[in-house]
Amino acid sequence: MARRQSIGGLESMGLLLNLPEKVRFVFMSGSNWIYLLFLIPGVSVLFQQCKTFNPEGVLIPEQPFEKLSEYHFFVGLLSDLKPNDRVLPYDLNTPLFSDYAEKARFVWMPEETSALYTTDHVLDFPLGTALIKNFYYPIDERDPSLGRRILETRLLINRGEEWDAYGYIWNEEETDAYYDVLGDIKEVKWTNAAGEEMHLDYIIPNKNQCKSCHAYDNRQMPIGPKVRNLNKEFTYVDGTYNQLDRWMEAGYLNQVPSNNAHPSVAQWNRPETHELHDRAMAYLDINCGHCHNPKGAANTSGLTLLAEAPMDYSLGIYKATVSAGAGTGGHTYNIVPGQPEKSIMIYRMQSDNPGAMMPEVGRRLIHKEGVQLIAEWIANMDMELLKPEKVKTLN
Amino acid sequence: MQISIPRVHHGVILVLAIFFSACKTADDAQIVLAVDGLSQELQRHLIEAKEGDEIYLPEGTFEFKRGLSLNDTPNITIKGAGKGKTVLSFKGQIEGAEGLLIKNVIGLTLEGFTVADSKGDAIKVHECQNVVMRDLEVTWTDGKKSTNGAYGLYPVSSTNVLMEKCEASYAMDAGIYVGQSRNVIVRDNVVHNNVAGLEIENTINGEVYNNIARNNAGGMLIFDMPDLPQANGDKIKFYDNVMENNNGENFAPEGMVVSTIPPGSGMIIMSHSNIEMYNNTIKSHKTLGIAVNSWLFTGVPYKSEEFDPYCTNIYIHDNQITDTSGPPDSTTEYGQLFTTVLNGKAYDLVTDGIFKPGILDDEGRPTGICFHNNGDISFVNLNAGKGAGPEEIARNLDHDLSIFDCTLAPFDTSEHNAWLAGNQ
Numbered sequence: 040m041a042r043r044q045s046i047g048g049l050e051s052m053g054l055l056l057n058l059p060e061k062v063r064f065v066f067m068s069g070s071n072w073i074y075l076l077f078l079i080p081g082v083s084v085l086f087q088q089c090k091t092f093n094p095e096g097v098l099i100p101e102q103p104f105e106k107l108s109e110y111h112f113f114v115g116l117l118s119d120l121k122p123n124d125r126v127l128p129y130d131l132n133t134p135l136f137s138d139y140a141e142k143a144r145f146v147w148m149p150e151e152t153s154a155l156y157t158t159d160h161v162l163d164f165p166l167g168t169a170l171i172k173n174f175y176y177p178i179d180e181r182d183p184s185l186g187r188r189i190l191e192t193r194l195l196i197n198r199g200e201e202w203d204a205y206g207y208i209w210n211e212e213e214t215d216a217y218y219d220v221l222g223d224i225k226e227v228k229w230t231n232a233a234g235e236e237m238h239l240d241y242i243i244p245n246k247n248q249c250k251s252c253h254a255y256d257n258r259q260m261p262i263g264p265k266v267r268n269l270n271k272e273f274t275y276v277d278g279t280y281n282q283l284d285r286w287m288e289a290g291y292l293n294q295v296p297s298n299n300a301h302p303s304v305a306q307w308n309r310p311e312t313h314e315l316h317d318r319a320m321a322y323l324d325i326n327c328g329h330c331h332n333p334k335g336a337a338n339t340s341g342l343t344l345l346a347e348a349p350m351d352y353s354l355g356i357y358k359a360t361v362s363a364g365a366g367t368g369g370h371t372y373n374i375v376p377g378q379p380e381k382s383i384m385i386y387r388m389q390s391d392n393p394g395a396m397m398p399e400v401g402r403r404l405i406h407k408e409g410v411q412l413i414a415e416w417i418a419n420m421d422m423e424l425l426k427p428e429k430v431k432t433l434n
Numbered sequence: 435m436q437i438s439i440p441r442v443h444h445g446v447i448l449v450l451a452i453f454f455s456a457c458k459t460a461d462d463a464q465i466v467l468a469v470d471g472l473s474q475e476l477q478r479h480l481i482e483a484k485e486g487d488e489i490y491l492p493e494g495t496f497e498f499k500r501g502l503s504l505n506d507t508p509n510i511t512i513k514g515a516g517k518g519k520t521v522l523s524f525k526g527q528i529e530g531a532e533g534l535l536i537k538n539v540i541g542l543t544l545e546g547f548t549v550a551d552s553k554g555d556a557i558k559v560h561e562c563q564n565v566v567m568r569d570l571e572v573t574w575t576d577g578k579k580s581t582n583g584a585y586g587l588y589p590v591s592s593t594n595v596l597m598e599k600c601e602a603s604y605a606m607d608a609g610i611y612v613g614q615s616r617n618v619i620v621r622d623n624v625v626h627n628n629v630a631g632l633e634i635e636n637t638i639n640g641e642v643y644n645n646i647a648r649n650n651a652g653g654m655l656i657f658d659m660p661d662l663p664q665a666n667g668d669k670i671k672f673y674d675n676v677m678e679n680n681n682g683e684n685f686a687p688e689g690m691v692v693s694t695i696p697p698g699s700g701m702i703i704m705s706h707s708n709i710e711m712y713n714n715t716i717k718s719h720k721t722l723g724i725a726v727n728s729w730l731f732t733g734v735p736y737k738s739e740e741f742d743p744y745c746t747n748i749y750i751h752d753n754q755i756t757d758t759s760g761p762p763d764s765t766t767e768y769g770q771l772f773t774t775v776l777n778g779k780a781y782d783l784v785t786d787g788i789f790k791p792g793i794l795d796d797e798g799r800p801t802g803i804c805f806h807n808n809g810d811i812s813f814v815n816l817n818a819g820k821g822a823g824p825e826e827i828a829r830n831l832d833h834d835l836s837i838f839d840c841t842l843a844p845f846d847t848s849e850h851n852a853w854l855a856g857n858q
Contacts, residue, residue: 220478220481220482221477222500224499240528248503251537336537339613341661351737353737365580365581365583365687367688367690369688371689392581393527393529393553393554394555394583395554399530400531403529
């Protein structure tokens with residue numbers, strides 16, 4: 040109850056009427072005139088009628104719905120993921136690698152609310168914001184018309200103090216997805232862009248695992264939607280626009296500085312438009328920085344892998360490992376400039392042993408293209424320039 | 435959507451009243467898990483845990499494909515039927531860098547179960563407070579393999595930690611590893627066949643006593659490592675422990691600091707401040723009984739301004755060091771020194787002689803490094819502060835134990851007493 044949004048007298052009205060909690064929350068999230076209807080005797084009849092033309096506003100309950108469809112994030116056939124009014128699709132300049140799964144992301148904010156613009160961390164989203172991330176594999180990456188298989192949908196809902204994470208697992212028929220705290224293991228097969236047959240026991244994380252990535256200072260938070268990651272073009276149904284512009288238009292962003300000079304992180308896989316170094320840092324930022332920051336789960340390692348991290352020891356350059364376990368691969372330093380083959384970072388990215396690999400969760404496959412990018416970046420580091428000026432040894 | 439207003443029955447009210455009053459008196463819910471479906475149900479209960487839950491595990495061996503985790507909920511107890519009786523086996527683990535990962539829990543008791551064959555660390559307790567780990571076993575059942583998990587029992591960045599009556603074996607780093615923690619009691623544990631038996635690292639205010647280390651490559655370690663959030667350890671009392679026959683092979687992969695530990699090492703102290711080590715039994719080691727070293731001796735660079743790479747205020751007294759007999763290890767660089775510059779002789783007590791600049795007094799005695807009343811022991815000071823190459827060491831080493839013969843005032847480690855009193 041403590042986390043509940045302020046809703047004036049509506050909650051007590053729900054209590055008075057002795058309605059189940061779920062239903063009471065429907066009141067809060069729907070539009071105001073529905074509440075008024077409830078004050079009139081004989082409401083249920085009226086409500087039944089109203090339902091036909093406005094039941095579809097997004098609903099955010101206090102406890103997770105059993106089925107994904109109950110939130111009304113999507114209209115029409117659920118598996119088409121066609122967003123409801125005020126549900127905006129978005130993507131990121133450089134996304135987290137998740138075993139080659141593709142992701143369809145959406146954001147919804149309660150009416151009359153918007154996110155505060157900030158470049159320090161993720162946007163300051165209003166209470167009740169929902170981030171909706173659908174994980175799917177195309178049948179064949181070369182031919183989207185062959186369709187896709189949706190496996191899971193993860194919701195992050197802003198409750199104020201922290202965000203709640205709810206996982207939904209799609210049924211085989213893809214008619215709906217069901218709330219499940221335990222996650223699952225699903226066998227998937229697809230054909231990749233190179234025409235290779237891929238297969239994998241895909242792991243849907245359990246509820247506690249959400250926090251192994253999404254914890255900042257032990258509070259559960261989103262990772263992706265930062266200005267620098269959102270600052271890109273996106274193809275909407277009505278044309279291609281910059282996402283920040285579209286969010287502003289939709290009333291989803293406020294206090295945006297007028298200079299239009301928004302930061303932007305590189306797209307990791309676009310060498311034609313972005314420098315190698317920027318692409319590598321963007322890749323590390325989204326794939327590693329959520330744990331490897333001073334307030335993240337991997338702060339005990341002393342390694343900081345954020346886009347803004349200085350090119351020095353804290354990034355792992357000539358840094359000896361403390362507790363890498365099997366992850367050293369026989370190497371001494373996290374990064375040896377010019378020598379990816381001697382760098383622990385590459386070894387751990389190339390491993391699929393749960394006791395050695397990085398990231399520790401969220402992948403089972405090796406991200407070959409990612410390894411290639413980071414290896415190229417390390418290979419091109421200037422060995423002399425980057426030698427830490429303050430390395431202390433006896434001799 | 436269907437909306438109905440339930441008719442409230444008097445019986446329902448009565449039942450609800452009983453239910454709520456029961457909740458009030460029994461805040462601590464006891465959850466007894468059945469053998470069937472335990473692998474699923476245990477994780478479910480860890481996810482849905484409420485403050486004060488006590489989760490009981492039955493006897494039996496339970497297989498897990500995925501690592502178990504618990505976050506944030508205070509006052510949680512997980513209790514098995516006893517180590518060796520309740521076995522959580524991770525032999526088929528395909529996901530998770532730990533067997534059991536616990537993060538940010540205030541009030542945690544883990545007791546009476548075994549974690550076997552996790553792909554990474556066995557039990558990691560991260561950023562927790564008021565932690566009891568009792569009668570636990572962690573092990574890897576295929577023997578000494580470099581693919582075993584690194585740490586067995588692994589509290590890190592935690593405050594008020596009691597570890598007792600546990601057993602840890604076959605870890606490819608440390609069987610018991612306490613890292614960057616505060617107020618720690620480690621007692622009555624047995625560690626064997628690990629690379630390092632028991633390691634206390636960057637930890638402040640601890641007592642380590644009545645533990646036994648056998649057949650590890652290195653019996654017990656008290657280390658400070660550079661470039662960590664808790665930069666330096668401090669105040670560790672280390673007494674009544676037995677380190678015996680730690681001559682096992684070092685099966686850690688190269689690159690790990692622990693892979694540099696020479697097999698046949700009883701006890702190694704590195705870069706730490708304020709250690710009182712007394713009344714321990716260190717016997718039958720082929721390379722060294724006790725070593726007192728600086729991080730600088732490893733030759734590995736670091737950056738932290740805060741990190742103090744030197745040992746300061748180390749008081750080693752009244753220990754029994756016997757049968758340090760050689761031939762010393764030849765598989766590690768440090769071990770090879772014993773052959774190349776020490777004529778293949780093992781030593782009861784060895785120091786690298788790299789001390790904080792300025793601590794030598796007028797008579798050349800290192801202030802605050804005291805080795806006192808340890809019986810008739812063999813001793814070597816490598817004097818590597820004057821040069822760490824083998825030739826320089828061969829030229830500069832000496833065997834003068836008398837300059838270290840001093841005593842230090844005891845220090846206070848009682849910060850944990852109030853908490854500990856409630857957990858005896």
